Amino acid sequence: MEVxxxxxxxxxxxxxxEPVQHLxxxxxxxxxxxxxxxxxSNVVLNGIDLEVKQGxxxxxxxxxxxxxxxxxxLIAGFLDADQGEVYIKGNNVTKVPxxxxxLGMVFQTYSLFPHMTVYENLSFGLKLRKVxxxxxxxxxxxxxxxxxxxxxxxxxxRELSGGQRQRVAISRALVVEPELLLLDExxxxxxxxxxxxxxxxxKRLQKEIGVTTIFVTHDQEEALSMSDRVVVMNAGKIxxxxxxxxxxxxxxxxxxxxxxxxxxxxxxxxxxxxKRRISVKIGDDITHVDADNIMGNDSNLKAGDEVKMxxxxxxxxxxxxxxxxxxxxxxxxxxxxxINYLGTSxxxxxxxxxxxxxxxxxxxxxxxQNGSEVYIGWSPSEVMLVKK
Amino acid sequence: MEPIxxxxxxxxxxDLNPIEPQKEPKFKKRKVWIPGLLLLTPILLxxxxxxxxxxxxxxxxxxxxxxxxxxxxxxxxxxNYTQIFTDSYYLSSLWLTVKISLYSVLVSxxxxxxxxxxxxxSSARIRGYITLLIVSPxxxxxxxxxxxxxxxxxxxxxxxxxxxxxxxxxxxxKLLFSEIGVVIGLSxxxxxxxxxxxxxxxxxxxxxxxxxxxxxxxxxFRRFFSITLPLSIPGIVSGCILVFSLSMSAYxxxxxxxxxxxxxxxxxxxxxxxxxxxWTFGSALxxxxxxxxxxxxxxxxRMFEKGKFKEVFR
Numbered sequence: 001m002e003v004x005x006x007x008x009x010x011x012x013x014x015x016x017x018e019p020v021q022h023l024x025x026x027x028x029x030x031x032x033x034x035x036x037x038x039x040x041s042n043v044v045l046n047g048i049d050l051e052v053k054q055g056x057x058x059x060x061x062x063x064x065x066x067x068x069x070x071x072x073x074l075i076a077g078f079l080d081a082d083q084g085e086v087y088i089k090g091n092n093v094t095k096v097p098x099x100x101x102x103l104g105m106v107f108q109t110y111s112l113f114p115h116m117t118v119y120e121n122l123s124f125g126l127k128l129r130k131v132x133x134x135x136x137x138x139x140x141x142x143x144x145x146x147x148x149x150x151x152x153x154x155x156x157x158r159e160l161s162g163g164q165r166q167r168v169a170i171s172r173a174l175v176v177e178p179e180l181l182l183l184d185e186x187x188x189x190x191x192x193x194x195x196x197x198x199x200x201x202x203k204r205l206q207k208e209i210g211v212t213t214i215f216v217t218h219d220q221e222e223a224l225s226m227s228d229r230v231v232v233m234n235a236g237k238i239x240x241x242x243x244x245x246x247x248x249x250x251x252x253x254x255x256x257x258x259x260x261x262x263x264x265x266x267x268x269x270x271x272x273x274x275k276r277r278i279s280v281k282i283g284d285d286i287t288h289v290d291a292d293n294i295m296g297n298d299s300n301l302k303a304g305d306e307v308k309m310x311x312x313x314x315x316x317x318x319x320x321x322x323x324x325x326x327x328x329x330x331x332x333x334x335x336x337x338x339i340n341y342l343g344t345s346x347x348x349x350x351x352x353x354x355x356x357x358x359x360x361x362x363x364x365x366x367x368x369q370n371g372s373e374v375y376i377g378w379s380p381s382e383v384m385l386v387k388k
Numbered sequence: 389m390e391p392i393x394x395x396x397x398x399x400x401x402x403d404l405n406p407i408e409p410q411k412e413p414k415f416k417k418r419k420v421w422i423p424g425l426l427l428l429t430p431i432l433l434x435x436x437x438x439x440x441x442x443x444x445x446x447x448x449x450x451x452x453x454x455x456x457x458x459x460x461x462x463x464x465x466x467x468n469y470t471q472i473f474t475d476s477y478y479l480s481s482l483w484l485t486v487k488i489s490l491y492s493v494l495v496s497x498x499x500x501x502x503x504x505x506x507x508x509x510s511s512a513r514i515r516g517y518i519t520l521l522i523v524s525p526x527x528x529x530x531x532x533x534x535x536x537x538x539x540x541x542x543x544x545x546x547x548x549x550x551x552x553x554x555x556x557x558x559x560x561x562k563l564l565f566s567e568i569g570v571v572i573g574l575s576x577x578x579x580x581x582x583x584x585x586x587x588x589x590x591x592x593x594x595x596x597x598x599x600x601x602x603x604x605x606x607x608x609f610r611r612f613f614s615i616t617l618p619l620s621i622p623g624i625v626s627g628c629i630l631v632f633s634l635s636m637s638a639y640x641x642x643x644x645x646x647x648x649x650x651x652x653x654x655x656x657x658x659x660x661x662x663x664x665x666x667w668t669f670g671s672a673l674x675x676x677x678x679x680x681x682x683x684x685x686x687x688x689x690r691m692f693e694k695g696k697f698k699e700v701f702r
Contacts, residue, residue, distance in 0.1 A: 097602070
């Protein structure tokens with residue numbers, strides 16, 4: 001054991017007693033600057049710039065292969081970027097190995113050490129930080145209490161259920177009081193009920209402890225419900241960084257609109273542009289869109305431009321007769337093709353000029369059936385346009 | 389209170405689970421059994437005829453005492469066994485066999501572990517190539533390989549000549565016809581078994597465990613001793629058992645590399661049966677060797693399965 005003495009001494013960038021010094025980074029706990037990473041000919045990260053504020057829960061969301069896990073591994077130190085730098089609490093850690101970064105991480109596969117009891121798993125990091133035996137015991141029982149796992153100290157991971165394992169994994173990450181908590185799809189191995197339960201619990205814990213957290217997921221519901229801010233990534237690039245409501249209601253790109261939530265898409269042509277609204281001709285109908293609601297880089301639309309128009313199913317209003325439709329800004333005659341009852345709402349598919357449109361509504365007219373004629377409409381502020 | 393309730397229900401589930409398999413109706417078991425037994429009949433007959441019966445016959449022989457000329461008295465006695473345990477020649481031969489086998493185990497463990505680690509970390513393609521390289525010596529007959537080492541280890545062989553030319557030694561080292569030669573031969577011959585069983589174990593370790601260790605602040609060195617090594621113990625144990633039992637019963641290598649200078653048990657037994665025609669005494673020696681191997685392996689395995697790292701065997 002003599003040889004083990006040259007173990008890492010983790011240098012904390014600050015202790016909780018000293019005032020936190022942010023070297024020009026203005027309360028950003030993590031900064032990733034211009035990260036570029038290539039595996040063979042496959043560009044995984046194509047210029048990622050990211051700032052994580054102190055105490056926030058930031059989610060990296062995107063389809064598999066979008067670079068979200070690579071970004072997390074870069075911050076954890078498991079990967080070296082080809083270009084770019086990583087700062088944690090104002091220190092450049094680009095070349096610092098993971099075991100000197102003082103982070104906490106929870107993995108998809110729980111990753112508890114199978115040959116150690118719950119207690120030993122938790123004390124592993126504390127021992128490396130030279131925490132005394134009595135202090136260890138105190139911290140461990142507190143950490144287990146946080147995740148409601150007290151009393152299971154002497155169990156082996158094999159003897160725990162999936163949810164219990166992930167709770168222990170979370171408390172193992174937190175017990176060392178890390179600078180930063182990284183969560184790598186921690187809920188995707190759990191069943192739906194447990195996932196819900198732990199989702200709420202992680203959110204509560206994060207706020208209670210106030211640890212800056214980066215959460216990686218491909219589940220948009222998880223991202224929207226848990227995060228302070230969401231980073232939507234696609235093909236190695238960041239599409240949008242914003243609050244969950246902003247991401248949902250004001251997506252900046254076509255990808256974000258399609259990836260988050262459900263969407264209806266129409267293809268059309270701009271017929272008229274004025275200061276407030278853009279008129280779009282879809283088939284024979286004209287519909288209006290707020291001039292601000294343009295996604296993508298090219299926001300200068302002029303008459304004759306080919307565009308795609310997006311609207312969410314729950315933003316489409318559906319009414320039985322033309323008289324009631326008059327209250328809507330734009331309305332169109334459509335025919336019901338399918339009705340699905342979802343318990344709290346109805347999902348109605350209607351045909352609008354031969355094209356299927358999905359409508360989600362909670363006000364259902366009992367006379368409606370397949371083939372019924374209805375009117376659908378929307379407000380210009382709920383529709384998003386993108387240049388084709 | 390939500391999580392506590394779910395925890396309690398999991399507990400109940402866990403308690404119920406072990407009962408379930410016992411509730412299974414018996415005929416279901418039989419259904420699986422009969423075709424299984426049918427399929428196994430040829431090998432069972434083969435093993436019974438060519439292994440169990442000869443072994444029992446040897447056991448029977450070992451209890452027959454003989455006169456000085458080797459003729460059987462057809463008297464059942466423990467004479468053969470008492471002779472072995474009272475004659476220091478046989479006891480020291482047994483100890484020599486155990487010692488050489490242990491050395492071979494240690495040498496192949498220390499040479500094999502790094503190879504196994506390299507293999508476990510490399511891509512599937514590279515691992516295939518390394519596996520091929522590791523097992524390729526097995527394609528060459530052990531006798532041929534032994535003569536190869538002969539040339540290397542002779543007093544005026546390659547190794548001694550090189551060392552003397554470099555002025556590292558003045559007189560040739562006694563590598564051949566010595567314990568060193570036998571250990572070199574045995575560990576070389578059985579290294580593949582050690583490597584392959586450790587690889588199987590290392591390969592089963594979830595790579596994120598190493599990441600988890602790193603994130604918690606453990607250096608690569610610490611991670612090896614706290615995570616990788618303990619979790620590879622099952623592979624180490626099975627590798628050690630393989631190399632140990634193979635070394636205990638090896639005849640060709642000790643006979644060629646050690647000759648009369650290294651009278652390990654298999655060599656002594658061969659001598660007794662083939663040269664001195666002491667069939668009954670040789671049979672007793674065989675059973676002593678077998679018992680020693682089985683007991684050592686059992687004690688070794690039990691030591692680990694009951695020891696500090698018992699959890700890794702589950």
